Amino acid sequence: MADIQIKSPADLHFVQRHRGVAFQHHSRWQLPVFLMILTLFIVGGLFNLYSSTSGGVLFRSQMKNLAIGSFVFLFTFIFGNSKRINQIVFPLFAFTVIGLLGVLVFGKSVNGSQRWLQIGGFQGQPSEFAKITVALFVAKYFSFYQYFQKFRFVDFLVLSSGVGCIFGLIAIQPDLGTAGICAIIAATQMLLVKWDKNTFRTLFVAGIICFGLGWKYYLHDYQKQRILTFINPSSDPLGAGYNIKQSLVAVGSGQLWGKGYQKGTQTQLSFLPAKDTDFIFSVLSEEHGFAIASLILLLVVALTVFMMWFAWIAKDTFGTLATVGVAICFFSQSVINIAMVLGLFPVVGMPLPFYSHGGSSVIGLLFGLGIVAALAKDHFRVNIQTNYEGA
Amino acid sequence: MCTVIALLTSRLAYIQIIKPEQYIKQADANFKSRIQVNAPRGVFYDRNNQIILGNKKVSNFVFFRQKKLPSNEIIQTVAETIEKPIHYIQSKIKQSYLQPKYIPIVIKRNLNLSEISEVENKLSQVPGFEVMTQPGRSYSKGQPLHMLGHLAEISRTELKKSENENYSRGDLVGKKGLERIFEKELVGKKGLKVVNVDARGSLVDPNQNEYSKKPIPGHNIHLTIDYDLQNFVFETFRHKRGAVIAMDPRNGKILAIKSSPTYPPELFQSQLSTKAWNIIANNPFAPLIDKTIRAEYPPGSLYKVVVGLAALQENKINEHTTFKCTGHFNVNKEKFHCHKRSGHGRVNLKQAMRYSCDSFFYQIGLELGVDKIASYAKKFMLGSSFGIRFGTEKTGLIPTREWKYKKKKVAWKRGETLPVSIGQGFNLTTPLQLVNLFSSIANGGKVWKPYVVQRTSDYYGKVIKEFEPELLSNINDINPEHFELIKKSLIEVTTHPKGTGRLAKSSITEIAGKSGSVQVVKLKRYAKGEQVSMLWKEHAIFAGFAPANNPKITVLVFSEHDNSEEGGGKAAGPIVKNIIEHYLSIENQNGGKRLGGYPNQKSG
Numbered sequence: 001m002a003d004i005q006i007k008s009p010a011d012l013h014f015v016q017r018h019r020g021v022a023f024q025h026h027s028r029w030q031l032p033v034f035l036m037i038l039t040l041f042i043v044g045g046l047f048n049l050y051s052s053t054s055g056g057v058l059f060r061s062q063m064k065n066l067a068i069g070s071f072v073f074l075f076t077f078i079f080g081n082s083k084r085i086n087q088i089v090f091p092l093f094a095f096t097v098i099g100l101l102g103v104l105v106f107g108k109s110v111n112g113s114q115r116w117l118q119i120g121g122f123q124g125q126p127s128e129f130a131k132i133t134v135a136l137f138v139a140k141y142f143s144f145y146q147y148f149q150k151f152r153f154v155d156f157l158v159l160s161s162g163v164g165c166i167f168g169l170i171a172i173q174p175d176l177g178t179a180g181i182c183a184i185i186a187a188t189q190m191l192l193v194k195w196d197k198n199t200f201r202t203l204f205v206a207g208i209i210c211f212g213l214g215w216k217y218y219l220h221d222y223q224k225q226r227i228l229t230f231i232n233p234s235s236d237p238l239g240a241g242y243n244i245k246q247s248l249v250a251v252g253s254g255q256l257w258g259k260g261y262q263k264g265t266q267t268q269l270s271f272l273p274a275k276d277t278d279f280i281f282s283v284l285s286e287e288h289g290f291a292i293a294s295l296i297l298l299l300v301v302a303l304t305v306f307m308m309w310f311a312w313i314a315k316d317t318f319g320t321l322a323t324v325g326v327a328i329c330f331f332s333q334s335v336i337n338i339a340m341v342l343g344l345f346p347v348v349g350m351p352l353p354f355y356s357h358g359g360s361s362v363i364g365l366l367f368g369l370g371i372v373a374a375l376a377k378d379h380f381r382v383n384i385q386t387n388y389e390g391a
Numbered sequence: 392m393c394t395v396i397a398l399l400t401s402r403l404a405y406i407q408i409i410k411p412e413q414y415i416k417q418a419d420a421n422f423k424s425r426i427q428v429n430a431p432r433g434v435f436y437d438r439n440n441q442i443i444l445g446n447k448k449v450s451n452f453v454f455f456r457q458k459k460l461p462s463n464e465i466i467q468t469v470a471e472t473i474e475k476p477i478h479y480i481q482s483k484i485k486q487s488y489l490q491p492k493y494i495p496i497v498i499k500r501n502l503n504l505s506e507i508s509e510v511e512n513k514l515s516q517v518p519g520f521e522v523m524t525q526p527g528r529s530y531s532k533g534q535p536l537h538m539l540g541h542l543a544e545i546s547r548t549e550l551k552k553s554e555n556e557n558y559s560r561g562d563l564v565g566k567k568g569l570e571r572i573f574e575k576e577l578v579g580k581k582g583l584k585v586v587n588v589d590a591r592g593s594l595v596d597p598n599q600n601e602y603s604k605k606p607i608p609g610h611n612i613h614l615t616i617d618y619d620l621q622n623f624v625f626e627t628f629r630h631k632r633g634a635v636i637a638m639d640p641r642n643g644k645i646l647a648i649k650s651s652p653t654y655p656p657e658l659f660q661s662q663l664s665t666k667a668w669n670i671i672a673n674n675p676f677a678p679l680i681d682k683t684i685r686a687e688y689p690p691g692s693l694y695k696v697v698v699g700l701a702a703l704q705e706n707k708i709n710e711h712t713t714f715k716c717t718g719h720f721n722v723n724k725e726k727f728h729c730h731k732r733s734g735h736g737r738v739n740l741k742q743a744m745r746y747s748c749d750s751f752f753y754q755i756g757l758e759l760g761v762d763k764i765a766s767y768a769k770k771f772m773l774g775s776s777f778g779i780r781f782g783t784e785k786t787g788l789i790p791t792r793e794w795k796y797k798k799k800k801v802a803w804k805r806g807e808t809l810p811v812s813i814g815q816g817f818n819l820t821t822p823l824q825l826v827n828l829f830s831s832i833a834n835g836g837k838v839w840k841p842y843v844v845q846r847t848s849d850y851y852g853k854v855i856k857e858f859e860p861e862l863l864s865n866i867n868d869i870n871p872e873h874f875e876l877i878k879k880s881l882i883e884v885t886t887h888p889k890g891t892g893r894l895a896k897s898s899i900t901e902i903a904g905k906s907g908s909v910q911v912v913k914l915k916r917y918a919k920g921e922q923v924s925m926l927w928k929e930h931a932i933f934a935g936f937a938p939a940n941n942p943k944i945t946v947l948v949f950s951e952h953d954n955s956e957e958g959g960g961k962a963a964g965p966i967v968k969n970i971i972e973h974y975l976s977i978e979n980q981n982g983g984k985r986l987g988g989y990p991n992q993k994s995g
Contacts (some may be wrong), residue, residue, distance in 0.1 A: 249421065252414020254405045265422045269589035290407040294400055301396055336396050342402045 024058030026346035030374050034306040038369065041299050042066065045355040052275050052283045057356045065359040069366035081378045082319050085371055089133075089140040091332075093162075095131040099126030100169035103263045107173075114173050115204045127178045132368040134163055134182045135325020138189040143318035156202055159186065171214075177348040183210075183333055188328045189321050201369045227346045243273045244343050250282040251293075251342065258289030280340045296355075297338070304331040312375040319375040326368040420596075424588045427559060428602065430579030431526065432608030435539060435569070435619035438644075438845065442541055443475020449527035449637075449657075450502045452510055455493035456487040457519040465517055472513045473499045473506070474664045492592035495523055497561060501530075502658035504508045530656050533625040534618060535648045537681035538781045542598075543658035557581060564662060569781045569844070572614055576847050576855070582606030608850040615644035626651050629964050633930065633951040634682040635824040637970055640830035640936055640945045641841025642860035650682040676951070684784040687819040688949065690773075691907030691959070692747045693930050694814025694875060696832060699740055701767035702755040703822060703873040704838055713737045715751035718727060722806045726939065727753055744880035745890045747906060749813050756812020761803060764812060765791045770838075770866050771828045773820050775861065777840050787824055790817035815910060820980040826947035829934040833903070833942035834879070835874045836866035853896055878903050883886050885964070890961045895935060895964035897972055904935025904967060905944075906960035933963035937971045943978065948972045 046062065053059045103126055107114040115125050140161055163186040170179040183214060187203050215224070250266035261267065264286035266272045275283050285293040302380040307327035330353055337352040339345035351361045406414065452473055461469075461484060470477045480498060487496040495937065498520075506523055514520045528542060542563040545613040549555055549564070557580075558564065564578070565571035583604040587595040624635050624647045628689040637647040654671055663668040663671075671678060680686055702708045720727045729749040731734065735742070743751035756764060768774060774789035788794075791812055810816030820828075825840055831838050839859040847855045881903035884892040891906040909930040931953040935948035946968075948963040 045943060124939070147862065159958065245417075246421075249414045249417045251403070252411045253418035255407050255411050255415070266418055266589075269422045269587070269595065271418075271421045271590040285407065289401060293403055293407070297396065297400055297403070301392075304392070331392070338399055339395075339402075342399065344398070344402055 023089065028380055030306060030309060031380060033372065034303070034376070037302050037306070037375065041296075041303065042120075042232060042354045044296065044299075045352075047261075048280065048284050048287075048355055049276065050356060051264075051287060052267055052280060053357070054268070055260075058276050059361065061363070062357050065362045069360075069363040072363055073283050073366040073370040073373070074365060077377065078371045080374030082375055085136070085322070085374065086140060086143065086318050092129075092133050093137050096126060096130045096166060096285065097169065100166065100281055104169065104172060105371070115175055118229070118284070123380065124363075125358075125360035126171045127173065127175050128364035129357070130166050130170060130179050130325065130365070130369070131178065131185060132364055133328045134166055134323050135185050135189070135329060137166075139164055139187050139318045139321035139325060142189075142193055142321055143316065153202070156190070156199075156206075160206065174178045175349065176219075177336070177350040179334075180348070181329060181350075183207075184332050185325050185328050189325055192321065192324055195324065203282060236334075240321075243279070243347055244340075245281050246271050246273060247341050250279075250286040254286040254289045256289050257291055258285070258287045261287055263287060267295040276357045277351055278337065278347070278349060278356065279341055281338050283342075284355070307348055307372055309381065310372060313379055314375060315379045319379065323372050323375055326372045327369060330365065405649070405810045408739065411771060412729045417991055420493055421591070422587050424586050426491075426494070426586055428583045428584055428606050429526075429562065429582055431576035431608040432528070432563075433573070433592070433847075434580065434611045436611060436613045437616045437621070438476045438614065439485065439617065439619075439935075440613075440617045443533055443614060443616060443618050443621070446526050447529035448524045449500060449529075450522050451495075451497045451525045452499040452502055452506075452616035453497050453521055453525075453526070454484060454487055454496055455519050455521065456484075456490070456492055456632065459519070460484065461519060467496075467521060468513060470519070472510055474666060475499060475662060476664055479514075479582055479662045483687050485656050490514040491588065493588070493594050493597075495521070497525070497661065499524075500660040514832075521606045527660075528657070530888045532653065533618075533622045535621060536649040536653045536656055537649050537683070538568050540570040540572075540781070541655075541659045541804050542566060542570055542771050543659045544661055547846050555578070566659065566692065566696055569612060569755040572780050572848070573610075573844075576610040577612070579609030580607040607926060608848050610855055612711050612847050615639075615646065615845050615902065616648070616843060617646045617974070618976055620970070620974050621647040622648070623647075624970060628948070628950075631953060631966075632954070633948045633949040634686065635948050635966070635970070636683055636715045636822055636826040637944055637946045638826050638841060640833040640839075643827070643830070643841045644860070645841055645843045646944065647970070648843070650680070650686075652676050652678045654678040666896075681782050682949070683822050683949075683983045684782050685821070687785050687787050687821055688824055689816070689818045689909050689928060689931070690814040690820040691909040692814055693825055693828070693907040693932055693934055694812075694820075695744060695747065695752050695817060696828065696881070696905055697768050697771065697773070697878070698752050698759070698812050699744060700766055700869060700873055700877055701759055701764055701958060702766070703740070704869050705759060707755055708780060709739070711739055713739045714743075714754045715752045716743075716748050716804055718750070720809070722753075722757070722809060723804075725806050726957075727806075727809045736915045738840075740876070741880040741883055744877075744905070745883045747884075747891045752812045753935070755810045756808050757805070759812070761811055762793075764808075765789045770864070770869075771824075772829050772863060773828060773839050775823050777827070779823070779841055779843075781843055785819075788819040789820050790875045815959045822947055822949045825932070825934055825949075826945055829905075829936055830942075830945040831866070831876065832877060833936040833945055836869055836870055838863045838866065867917055878939060881935075883906055883959075883966075885935070891960040892933065892935070892964045895933060895968040897937065897968050899972055900937045900975055901939040902935045902937040902968060902971055903939040904933055904964070906964060907932035907960045931958045931962035933967045935964075935971065937975065944971055944974050 007091065015270050046066065049062055050059050103114060103117045108123070109120055115127060117126055126160045139157060141155070141162070152301065163182060167179050167182050170182060188390050190203065191199055210312040246266060250272050253259070253266065255262070262268065262315050265285060267275055272279055272282055281293070284296060304327050307323055309325035309328070311320045311327065314323055333350060333353055336345055336348070338351045340347055340350060351358050354362060431446055434442055434446065437443050447845055464476060464989065466480050471481050475498065475569065481497050488497070504523060512524055532535070543564050543566040545558050545560070545564045550558060550560065565574040570778055572576065579972050582602050583597070584601070585603045586599050620637060624637065628635050628649055628651060632651050634651070635647065635649040636645065652674070658667060714738050716729055716735040718729050718732045720729070730747065734750070735746050735748045738748050738751050742748070747936065768789045774787045776784040776786050795803050806818060811818055813965065827838065827841055840863050842858060842861070843958050844858050846857045849855055882901055884890045884906065885895045885902045885904050892904045893906050909932065930950070931950045934945070934947040936942040946967045948966045950963045950966070954960040
């Protein structure tokens with residue numbers, strides 16, 4: 001404990017928290033195992049996408065995305081540490097806002113929503129990076145104060161104006177799913193800082209107001225239709241309901257062991273809509289059955305649990321909150337996507353991390369996970385030192 | 392987090408393991424598509440197992456459904472190019488959207504070369520419209536088309552009937568003639584193909600050719616027709632209109648049958664344009680009517696055979712009884728002319744028959760009375776239908792006193808018997824009745840039922856149903872000597888140098904025949920223009936059988952509006968002679984060898 005000086009209540013909190021735990025879990029296996037699971041997850045996604053796209057253009061572009069993403073991940077992992085990452089939060093925030101504004105002004109419109117920004121030969125969705133930005137922004141805000149105990153209404157106002165800025169810009173595009181994820185990330189982080197009735201009540205009321213205003217003034221008819229269809233699927237058998245029906249048929253007909261790799265009729269004969277993006281999990285479930293689909297669920301859980309573990313033993317408040325933010329980002333996207341595919345959630349444009357095709361999503365997430373890994377590495381370094389001290 | 396994961400896992404397990412049945416079923420239904428494959432239609436064979444009407448590949452104009460409906464201008468162009476009504480093309484296009492994308496909807500069948508080139512010229516750039524080869528009937532003009540009938544697409548009202556549940560829209564069904572009568576036998580059983588399709592409705596493997604149920608071809612129909620003779624009849628009767636029937640007097644088998652003019656049967660397979668319909672319907676020679684059974688004409692002088700036979704049997708005359716012909720005959724101050732105005736002098740039955748003297752028959756007709764004549768005519772089944780299978784016959788009309796009183800509420804006038812006794816007046820008969828009358832004369836009083844279908848067999852040649860000759864009546868209350876006398880007098884018609892049928896005299900056989908002509912008086916009121924003046928002409932009839940002592944064939948030629956001054960003998964007689972000579976020569980050449988045998992046994 002020699003190199004840790006208690007300068008602030010947060011530091012005190014850290015020491016108090018780790019007094020009993022850190023020394024019991026000093027081994028270094030968590031991070032490599034986490035990285036191995038992550039690699040397994042990503043490679044599985046690649047194989048699945050190969051079947052879904054029949055090895056076409058989208059598959060090759062996903063390979064490119066993964067290559068870029070891996071570079072970003074390694075760069076962040078190697079050069080990142082708590083301090084540096086803390087420093088880039090505001091520039092990142094500024095970049096994100098500029099990017100989102102750019103989308104609004106110069107953006108390319110696809111299917112009625114403006115999500116794409118093209119710079120030179122590259123095009124991307126700044127909203128995918130915005131999720132990570134939100135996670136880092138909230139973490140940064142609380143790390144300023146170094147106080148864990150108090151969550152004031154002022155905090156909520158400051159945060160919600162910052163996050164709301166990003167949320168609003170994404171919602172205008174409109175990209176309901178991503179905006180929602182941003183809100184979920186911020187809300188979870190706030191709840192983590194202070195889990196009590198008050199916070200919960202504040203967030204709940206804010207959510208209701210948001211939803212009410214949105215429904216009244218902002219939601220498109222097709223979006224309302226999606227929600228209504230979800231509540232009553234038979235109301236619209238060929239429209240929004242068609243997608244979910246075909247998805248269920250694909251998943252259900254996969255049974256326990258699936259129809260075999262590249263043998264799913266729903267997938268290969270294109271009955272499944274958006275099979276490369278939103279409904280990629282149906283492809284997996286159809287071709288590999290319950291056996292592999294539940295394994296993928298397990299991997300999602302494992303990755304999330306590892307990240308939660310990293311958050312729990314993080315060096316400082318910023319590390320904890322940033323890691324939790326990325327974990328929530330990963331987990332909520334996965335869960336919402338799978339719930340949507342299984343007909344438990346309305347159809348919103350929500351990619352399954354590393355399985356759905358999408359450059360920005362892959363790169364953004366790998367950036368986030370790079371931060372998680374870098375922070376974890378930072379922590380383990382500390383931990384190792386304390387370990388030596390203790391020895 | 393645990394709750395959420397548990398929820399997802401249990402949902403996954405529920406869909407995939409506990410209740411996957413409905414999804415499996417739906418997934419199968421999604422990509423498996425059932426296509427019905429029509430069976431090849433049965434084939435018509437002649438009595439020597441030559442194919443009369445078979446199947447061939449024809450070029451059809453089809454439409455494959457597209458994402459976008461064709462525009463009105465395109466439909467307009469298509470309608471003009473293939474000469475079909477616009478609403479018909481629209482209905483076909485609508486129909487295509489009820490069917491899978493890969494099933495073509497036939498808009499017009501049997502395109503000929505010029506039509507194909509026109510369609511290719513004008514419509515090759517229009518997506519969806521194509522010329523495709525598909526199986527169809529192979530028609531030619533030599534076929535007995537009226538008897539065979541034609542096919543047409545099944546109508547909506549027919550489809551609704553329960554007995555037609557095996558048919559689907561666009562299927563062809565027999566609408567006339569044998570095609571209609573034997574529809575059930577000819578149609579066969581549809582096959583079934585299960586193909587894989589993708590979400591856009593395209594075939595995954597276009598070459599997939601496995602049947603899950605093979606189509607069973609329809610039964611073949613074996614006719615009594617001799618196709619060589621039929622073709623010969625077509626050639627010799629080519630530029631004439633009317634009816635020709637050749638029959639075997641020994642059993643009622645029809646050897647050749649022809650009604651002219653014909654119409655192109657493929658026109659009726661899909662809806663006619665108004666233009667095409669008008670051309671056919673306004674043809675003064677009525678191509679749609681099967682004149683062998685559906686046209687009623689006065690029998691003309693052919694009726695004299697019946698009158699003569701009646702007079703002989705009723706002992707009104709004998710072989711030597713003579714009557715004087717002065718060229719006309721008066722009844723109640725009304726003058727009835729003989730066709731020879733100068734008169735034939737004193738003539739007996741043979742001479743009267745030979746010269747076709749009207750006065751002679753006026754006088755014996757008066758002595759017999761109309762009811763006696765009618766009773767003899769009815770013995771030969773004139774004025775009633777035979778119940779043949781290839782169409783609905785007209786019955787014709789043999790007038791009696793009772794009939795006239797019932798119909799016109801006026802008593803029979805004595806003078807009306809005169810035209811009746813020479814086959815004019817109220818008399819109406821169909822060509823089939825006349826040819827059967829002469830067959831009965833030829834075979835000495837047996838009335839066979841005329842028939843064309845010998846047997847039906849399945850695809851492998853196994854006989855399914857056999858049709859035997861049917862004797863409708865045997866006239867044994869007439870002395871056979873009288874038949875012989877009539878026969879002898881009929882021989883003189885062709886052999887005597889002054890006989891009305893002398894042009895039908897054959898060098899290789901002895902033909903017994905009778906000429907006739909039918910006045911077309913009622914048409915005089917249409918007397919306008921050249922064509923109609925041709926319609927004024929009398930019909931020329933000639934019926935004959937040969938060899939006279941052992942008849943093998945009876946031929947009737949009924950040539951409409953084809954009478955030169957001399958009566959039917961000149962226009963129709965030579966045709967009868969040619970047909971008889973041709974038939975007897977092919978009979979002698981091949982003898983019995985040409986008969987019998989089934990298609991698959993032919994090689995053995």
